[in-house]
Amino acid sequence: MPGHRIFTTAFAKVYPLYVRKAEAKGRTPAEVDQVICWLTGYDEVGLRRQLDVAADFETFFAQAPALHPNTALIKGVVCGVRVEAVDDPLMQQIRWLDKLVDELAKGRAMEKILRG
Template sequence: MRLEKVFAIKWASLYPMYVKKVESKGRTEAELIEVIRWLTGYSAATLKKLGSSETDLETFFAKAPKFNPNAGLITGVVCGVRVEEVADPLMRKIRYMDKLIDELAKGKAMEKILRA
C-alpha cells in the first residue's frame, strides 16, 4: 500500500478496529485510550470526538498535542516491519501506535507498554 493511502485512512474507521482488537483479547477501551494518550497526548474526550470526525492519520498525528519523547524506545516488528527502521517519520509514528496496540492485545503489562 502506498504511504499516501495509509496517511489518508480515517481515524473514525481505524479506532473501532483497535477497540475490537484489544477487547477480543480481554483488554479494555480505557487501556487502549491510555496507550494512545501516552503516545500522542490526546485526551480521552478528544479521542472520542475524533472518532466521529473525518480526521485522517496524517492530520491525527500532525495535531497531536504532545508526541511522547520516549516513543523512540518502542522497538520490534509490526506487520513484518521493524518499527525503528521505518524511514518516513509519519509512518514510523503510525507503526509505533500499531506496536503499542499489539503489545496491549498480547497482554503485556501496562508499565512495560508505556516504557515506564
C-alpha cells in the same frame, strides 16, 4: 510522491479495529485509549473529538498535542517491518501505535507498554 493510503484513512475507521483486537484478548477500550493518549498527548476529550470529526491519520498525528518523549523506546516488528527502521515519520508514528496495540493485545503489562 504521494503518501501511503493509510495516511488518508480516517482514524475513526481503524480505531474500532484496535479496540476489537484488544478486547479479543481480554483488554478494555479504556486501555486502548490510554495507550493512544500516552503516545499522542491527546486527552480523552481530544481523542473523542478526533474520532467525531473522522480525522485521517495524517491530521490525527499532525494535531496531536505532543508525542511522548519515550517513543524512541518503542521497538519491534509490526507486519514484518521494524518500527524503529521506518523512514517516513508519519508511517513510523502509525507503526508505533500499531505496536503498542499489539503489545496490549498480547497481554503485556501496561507499565511496560507505556515504557515506564
